Structures are given as C-alpha cells and as structure tokens.
Amino acid sequence: MNTPNRGTPLTAVIKEKIAASERHGVSDDGKKLSAIPFHQYMTLCLYHPEFGYYRAGTSRVGREGDFYTSAFVGDIMGEQLASELSKLAGQWFAEDADVEIVDWGGGTGRLSRQMLDAWNSEERPKTSALGKAFRLTVVEGNPEHRRLASEQLAAYVQFGQALVVEEWDRDSLGKNPAIIVANELLDAFPTHRLVQRNGKLLEWGVAVSEASGSLIHCLMKPEDPRLAAWMSEEGTTLADNQTVEVNLDAAEWVAGLAGRLTKAILVFIDYGDDSSELLAPHRMDGTLLCYYNHRAHNDPFFLPGGQDLTSHVNFSHIRRCAEASGWRELWYGSQKRFLMESGVMEKLSSHALTDPFHPTVRKNRAIRQLLLSDGMSELFKVQIFIKKE
Template identity: 40%
Template sequence: MPNYNKLQEIIREIIHQSPQQAISFRDYMELCLYHPELGYYTGSRDKVGKTGDFYTSTSIGGLLGEVLAQYMAGQASQEVWGTAAQSLTLVEWGGGNGGLAQQLLDELKRSYGDVYAHISYISVEISPHHRRLQAEKLAEHLSVGRVSWMTEAEWEACGPWQRTIVFSNEFHDALPVHQVQIKQGQAQEIGVAWDESEEQFKEVLLPIQPESALDTYIRGLEAEVRLLDNQRLEVNLEAPAWISRVGQNLDSGQIVAIDYGDCAAEIYGEHRMNGTLMCYRNHVAADDPYTAPGEQDMTAHVNFTALIRAGLEVGMHAEKLMTQKQFLVENGLLDKLQDAYSADPFSPIARRNRAVRQLLLSDQMSELFKVLILKKGELL
C-alpha cells in the first residue's frame, strides 16, 4: 500500500472520531506535512533539487550561503559585536538537508577565518532524516566543534541568548495554515471531511470560535484589508507565534527570515480571491492538497506584516523588509561575477556567472522572495 494511502486512512479515522466529523484544514495540512512516520517533511524522500519536488535559492550555485556569510561576518565586526574575540551564535531553523548551512560555514571558514574561529552553529531540526543529512554535509565543521543540534524546547531552555542570529530559509511558508472562506460577509473556516460515497476528502465550512486566535486574526485583518465575498484566504498563526517565542528568548540578536510572501495588503488583495496555497510534486505545481497526502509539498505565502507585528510585541524592531534580490545585491552578490572569457559554457566561471544572473532575474526567486531582518537589544 502506498504511503499516501496509509496516511489517508489515518486522517479518515481522525475525522471519524471528531464530533463534527471534520477537522480543520490546518490540522489536515499538519498531518500531511509532519506526521511522525508518513509526513512529507519527516519522511526520507528527497525534497529539494533535481530528484526532489522543488528548487530553492540554495540550489543555485551556493551563492545564497556565501552572501549570508558575508552579511553575518559584517554583523560580527568589531563595530557591531564588540571585540573580535566575542562569540557569535548562528541558529538555523528547519535547515532541511543542510545545504545552506554547508555553504554558509564553508564560506565563513574560507573568507572570514577570524569570525569562524568564534562562532557556533546550532541546527533546530525536527526530522531525524534531515539531521543525518546535515551531519554528513557538515562533518568538517562538526569535527572541530562548530556544529550542534537542539530541539526548540532545548534552545528555549538555554535562553535568553546573546549575540545570536536566528535565520531560516523557506521555513514559515511550510507551517500549517488555516483556510478561511468569506460567505455573505462572514468568515468561516474551511474544514476537511470524508465523502463515503466518493471515497475522497471533501471540504466543509465550520464556524470560527469567537475570541479564538483565528477569530482575533481575522478581525484584525478586516481592520487593515477589505475582504471580499467568496474570497478564500490562508491564515498562518504558527509563523507569528514562532517570531514571538524566538524573540522572547533573544537578549541581543537578530532574526533573518527568508521566504516568499509580502505585506498583508498584497497577500489578501482582491487579486488573491483563491488564496495562495500551492502544492508541489516532482516539480509540478498544483492546487489540490487532497491528492497523495504526505507525498507532496504544501505551502502558502507568508504575511510579513504579521511577522513584523509579532516582533514588535516582544521588543524587536524591523530593520528591513526587502526583496531577496535587494538583500543579495546589498551584501555583495555582484562582486561574485567574474570578468573572464571562457569558450566553454560549462566551465566553473561560466556556471558561477549564470548562477549570479539567475538569482538576480526578476522572477519568483528574486522578487517574490523577501528577507525580513528583526533586531533586538544592544549588540555591543
């Protein structure tokens, strides 16, 4: 029996045990992505790259990690962090196969040895499979004591953290979201039930509990954005909650969140009547989250307005919200272009120059992706 059939049976049973004979879409999505044995992100299949389901910026020439290294080395300078001998802790959330961490640490060691000598890298990663992949990729840095792993609870227990940069790449978009439908001016939650006659999942509308976190979010959103009848939208309560938890455990430091999304006015604008939820399998995009549960990625655009507000509530200020293209340019990507002619289009120089240009093209990776930098505390 395929894994998705096994997970489908598990979800069906959970639905049947529910008093409403339905669960929220958020709970359905969480099971599809994070079920301990059968979830998409907890499973052992490749997710990123040619053999996976999608590409990320880390797949393009290793340049994102190099630029992040230059940014973090700049933050670790004497003017920002005090004496060069002070330690700097880098914490990556949801690092996947370890590709970004490898690029980052390799570049710090190669080009910023004085910084590398005083850093520690912590990976907060729930997947045992991904932890194993990270250990393989980071073996060189692990052998000299630069790398360790923690759960979120362990990281929080060691706080409050000082001189710490917490960073993530495409982490918030993969958190489970509520789906909401506006009907006759009333917001209702989309639930997932089981259709016995058709033997498939079906959507139902559920009331939103007054004073719940979802109700509070929707009422706050309606004060900022005009929601239209029949509009469908996603609500990610997990992402701002994560910002709040991490921010509370930072005494001095930063959060650098790289993800695709925008401000609330864009995410919930009238041109988004069907929301932003998308699924990816074998590099094919689709909008049906009920096909092959656990076997496809499911994502939704990040509302950076909500992340900024959550940061402010725990004493962080938004240093910048910019496109990934702007962040890359400001932190030296153009300097990585090499002015050397080669007749071989597959030479290392030609490949690297193509990677730089690809990251700067006005497509989804350069403009749709944003970089949010939140800062807290005196860094000296």
C-alpha cells in the same frame, strides 16, 4: 492540475480523525458532515510523526525531492548571507562575543556549509566580527535531512564548529548572542484558511464524501478567536468568496523566540508579501500550493503526506507579532535587493570562456539565476529583526 484523490497510509489516519471529530462542516452540496479544520489536516500531512511529509525518512529537497531552495543555486546565497551576518554581528554584538548561528529548518545543510565555507575562507577578512568564536547549529526535524546535513558538515562537526540536532536547546547556550537563520521555514508552518461567504467569515475544513469516500473541502464556523482578531488587526474585509491563509503558528513561533533570547538577530528568507498584496481583490483563492516531483498544483488531497503543502508568508503579520514581542525590524525587502545591496554584482566576472561548467561561468550563471529567473527574486523576501536586552 486535475489530480486523482490517491490514498496513502496517512489517509486512513486522517479519516479516523475526521470520524472522531466533534466539529462539523457543510459540503458543496449542502450536507452536514464530520470535519476537521484545514489547519489540522495540513498539520497531519506535514508533521504526522510516522507519515508526515517532513517526518518521513526521505529527502524532500533537491533533484530527488519535490522542490529546490536558493542554496541549490550555486554557493552565492550562502556566501552573501555569511558576509551580511558577519557585518550584523560586528554592529550589534560585543567584539569578543561568542556568536551562536542557528540554521533553523536547515534541511540537508547546504546553506550552512556555504556559510561555514565563506567564514573559513582564506579570503575572509581577518577583522570579521565572527572570527573563530562562533558555532553553527542546524535544527532539522526530518531524519534523512539530518543525516545528509551531518555528511555535508562532517569536517566542521569534527572540529566542534557545527552541530546537527532535531531540536534546539537554548538553555545549553548560556547567554551568548544568537543569529537565527530561517530559510524557507515560515512557509512550512500549517495555516488556517478563511473565506468570506454571504457576509460571514468561515473557515475551510476537510471532510469525507459520503458518496466516494474521498477527502473533500467543506466550510466550518471558525472557533479559534485569534482568527477573528487577526481580521480585526488587518483592518480589512474579504470580498465575497475570497480565501486567505492565516499563519498563526509561524507568527507565534517568532513571538516565542523573544522569550527565549536576550541578544539575537532573526533572518527570514521566504516567498510572500505584505498584507496589501495578499489580501488584494485579485487574490481570490489565497496562495496555497502543493509541490510534488517539482511540479506545482492546487489539490491538497492528492497523496496526503506525500507532497508538500505551503502558502505565501504574510510579512506584515510576522512584523506585527515580532514587534509586539520586543523585536525591532532592521531590514525588509526582496531577495534581489538584498543580494544587490550585499555586493553580489561585484562577483560577476568578464570572460571569453565557452565551457559552461567552468567555475567562473557557473558562478555568473548562478548570480543571474538568483537575480532574474521567473521573478522569484522579487517574490522571495528577506526580513531581519534585532532584539537586545
């Protein structure tokens, strides 16, 4: 997608950061320019307190936003997840334990409502491990998403079974076991972008063109020692001109949870793959994508702060950091496999209905969409970790 470099209120902020930077990069035409790492640029675009994509007061998900999540494909994902979390709680936590469910980055609360509806359904087995002794907290930084989540969960909030907050206060929970659900959260962390050029490992940066005043790519020397350490841990060398994203922030967030939790389960649902796929020779340009008005393109300088920037999650990296911090991986596989093993096929119903809006028809269609549509069910992965005292 060839897009114009459109300015926004955030553009001026970014240019000021670049002008004040003590670091430099080299542009495609060989000019040495003041620059900031792409990681810093992405952080400003997504999380600037006033103009950042995930901080501005508009909804970013659903029909009026820029993308959909699996929670918008019927209620199936929430129902199956609720069933599996109940089983996990019964297997790993004491029978009489009060379980804290945390939907981290829970957006507008759709997935949380689906899980709560499932747990409170008359069809829920009375022996459910969660029973009534749990509370769900939605942690969400976007103020408009928090408002919508509060509306979605109003009945549950009223009865003390749900809470919507900007930040999660673990200290207020005592020593209750916790289940952290992160649905399309890890891909929202800003990433570093590395590239191999003429035998040297360099980092992509952002500068301002002297000719046009537009934001442009440049190459910088990587100063964060963790980047070289990451390459060493991967045990691989990039091909010449190959780019890769390194999500240090997501991995550190996962590792940091270990220090805040004693009995907990982590559930990640996101698009991505293992290192063997993400570093493969055919992945020359990395996986960075931009989403605007439900269209994907590859221009990160289009509408700074007004579009989503994201990259595939490296689940090998997440696994390494999690296990080094005391987590143990319980399960990893595609979303399709997760849904199949959770019994989703049992919810398909034979019928002769012709009304496309009939609940039975809609449920069947949602199941097929989650399992088959555009290969997304294979691209999305589910990764589950456990940590016990």
